[in-house]
Amino acid sequence: MxxxxxxxxxxxxxxxxxxxxxxxxxxxxxxxxxxxxxxxxxxxxxxxxxxxxxxxxxxxxxxxxxxxxxxxxxxxxxxxxxxxxxxxxxxxxxxxxxxxxxxxxxxxxxxxxxxxxxxxxxxxxxxxxxxxxxxxxxxxxxxxxxxxxxxxxxxxxxxxxxxxxxxxxxxxxxxxxxxxxxxxxxxxxxxxxxxxxxxxxxxxxxxxxADEEQRRIMIECTAKDVFFSAALDGAPANWLRPTLIEAGLDPDDIPAYSKGMSVINPKKMEGRYTRIKSAGHGVGMIKSxxxxxxxxxxxxxxxxxxxxxxxxxxxxxxxxxxxxxx
Ligand SMILES: Cc1cc2nc3c(=O)[nH]c(=O)nc-3n(C[C@H](O)[C@H](O)[C@H](O)COP(=O)(O)O)c2cc1C
Missing domain, CATH: 3.20.20.70 (Aldolase class I)
Structure with a gap:
């Protein structure tokens, strides 16, 4: 039906x-x-x-x-x-x-x-x-x-x-x-x-x-800032590069895929969705x-x-x- x-x-x-x-x-x-x-x-x-x-x-x-x-x-x-x-x-x-x-x-x-x-x-x-x-x-x-x-x-x-x-x-x-x-x-x-x-x-x-800081980041970021990796928490996901760097992680050092679960120090991963922000390729369309x-x-x-x-x-x-x- x-x-x-x-x-x-x-x-x-x-x-x-x-x-x-x-x-x-x-x-x-x-x-x-x-x-x-x-x-x-x-x-x-x-x-x-x-x-x-x-x-x-x-x-x-x-x-x-x-x-x-x-x-x-x-x-x-x-x-x-x-x-x-x-x-x-x-x-x-x-x-x-x-x-x-x-x-x-x-x-x-x-x-x-x-x-x-x-x-x-x-x-x-x-x-x-x-x-x-x-x-x-x-x-x-x-x-x-x-x-x-x-x-x-x-x-x-x-x-x-x-x-x-x-x-x-x-x-x-x-x-x-x-x-x-x-x-x-x-x-x-x-x-x-x-x-x-x-x-x-x-x-x-x-x-x-979202708090003020998150809204500001969303307005500033464009598609080029979106970083793909399944190595953060074991599932393919998109993260914002500036927020990874802010959390002390180096995106250029994080593999796209890893066997099994996260390869990131669990302490740093605690900030996932709070300090480390996620957004998709459409983020550049957020202007205000x-x-x-x-x-x-x-x-x-x-x-x-x-x-x-x-x-x-x-x-x-x-x-x-x-x-x-x-
Ligand atoms: C910050 C954030 C948190 C999300 N949390 C969830 C969630 O809890 N459950 C879920 O099914 N999808 C979640 N999603 C995925 C969305 O439901 C949806 O599939 C996705 O945002 C669509 O792609 P777009 O962001 O490019 O529009 C989340 C997406 C974002 C950006």
């Missing part, structure tokens, strides 16, 4: 503001949903289940102030190594969280439980094999995390990954990695994706948990601190303009034209 990704017309632009550890929070999610964009946060960003429960109540109360806001989403690490997972899942069931963004593992029982309360599950994947397994287990859509994404990243080019995923499933694909504008969302749709998934673009927003609602409105407008411009550009079958420089 295909799902309605507009959620009854409440989603005004096919976009999810992606969950970001120590960055996303209920105010940011509420602001996004209020403008018709799906907002989210990770359950594991809360230190305890009690705080997670408070976040869910805050989100529900915040959204109740608006007419037809977009639905919100929670990111759950559905893997046995996450001790909080079964209890957090039950809390989501109690609150009937509309969308669960699942990552790691792809357990059938988790997808089954989410469907029982009427929720939908979108699962993070970095390869066609992951996508095949997630869909077989019951995921409603896959989030294709490509090279250039913030946080733990994929390593495959988006064209290549979408094409390979399309060979194994016809479920919706949500594209992630380096996307920043409404035009990027339209481009993703032209590639065969249904929605975009933006993390980095929202790091410097007013509502989120903005309100989440304004940024969402801007992206909606960009998407609409891009649709109009490309409508003219596409022309009749057989007609070849140059892309407009919008």
């Amino acid at each position: 295909s799902i309605d990704l507009t959620f009854g017309g409440r989603v005004k632009v096919p976009l999810i503001v992606a969950p970001m550890f120590l960055t996303s929070n209920p105010p940011m999610a509420i602001a996004a949903c209020s403008r018709g964009v799906i907002g989210s946060y990770p359950a594991h960003a809360t230190r305890t289940r009690e705080i997670f429960a408070d976040w869910l109540v805050e989100t529900e109360e915040g959204l109740s102030q608006y007419d037809s806001p977009a639905p919100f989403a929670v990111n759950l690490v559905v893997h046995p190594t996450n001790e909080r997972y079964p209890g957090d899942l039950e809390l989501c069931a109690k609150h009937k969280v509309p969308i669960i963004l699942t990552s790691k593992g792809a357990p059938e029982d988790a997808f089954g439980r989410i469907h029982e309360w009427g929720g939908v599950a979108f699962h993070d994947v970095a390869s066609a094999r992951h996508a095949e397994k997630a869909v077989a287990a019951g995921a409603d859509a896959v989030i294709a995390v490509c090279a250039g994404a913030g946080g733990h990243t994929g390593t495959i080019n988006p064209f290549a990954l979408i094409n390979e995923i399309r060979e194994v499933t016809d479920k919706p694909i949500i594209l992630a990695g380096g996307m920043s504008t409404g035009r990027d969302i339209l481009a993703a749709q032209a590639m065969g994706a249904s929605m975009g998934y933006f993390g980095t673009r929202f790091i410097a927003t007013e509502e989120c948990l 601190v903005e309100r989440t609602s304004d940024l969402c409105d801007q992206i909606i407008l960009e998407y609409e303009v891009a649709k109009t411009e490309f409508g003219k550009f596409i022309g009749a079958p057989g007609q070849v034209s140059a892309a407009p420089a919008v």
Whole structure:
């Protein structure tokens, strides 16, 4: 059964503001949903289940102030190594969280439980094999995390990954990695994706948990400052070079890959996500601190303009034209 990704017309632009550890929070999610964009946060960003429960109540109360806001989403690490997972899942069931963004593992029982309360599950994947397994287990859509994404990243080019995923499933694909504008969302749709998934673009927003220093770094950095390595914590990830240097690490001395886990002194790794910041290749598009609602409105407008411009550009079958420089 295909799902309605507009959620009854409440989603005004096919976009999810992606969950970001120590960055996303209920105010940011509420602001996004209020403008018709799906907002989210990770359950594991809360230190305890009690705080997670408070976040869910805050989100529900915040959204109740608006007419037809977009639905919100929670990111759950559905893997046995996450001790909080079964209890957090039950809390989501109690609150009937509309969308669960699942990552790691792809357990059938988790997808089954989410469907029982009427929720939908979108699962993070970095390869066609992951996508095949997630869909077989019951995921409603896959989030294709490509090279250039913030946080733990994929390593495959988006064209290549979408094409390979399309060979194994016809479920919706949500594209992630380096996307920043409404035009990027339209481009993703032209590639065969249904929605975009933006993390980095929202790091410097007013509502989120980023502090002044983090916002300043985000504004100053561009794609050339993004440093890829799986050697920091064992998983492929993108980090900001200046923050590695500030933490006493030499990026030129850190290998891209290492066998098994981190090769970095654990003391220095303690600052991961606090002192050592993560961002994706799209970081250069952050020019100032903005309100989440304004940024969402801007992206909606960009998407609409891009649709109009490309409508003219596409022309009749057989007609070849140059892309407009919008
Ligand atoms: C600072 C930061 C923290 C992140 N934390 C999480 C997380 O806790 N859970 C998760 O599923 N993804 C996390 N991500 C990845 C995002 O959800 C998303 O896949 C990514 O930001 C998309 O790529 P983009 O940053 O280039 O837009 C994080 C990304 C960033 C930048």
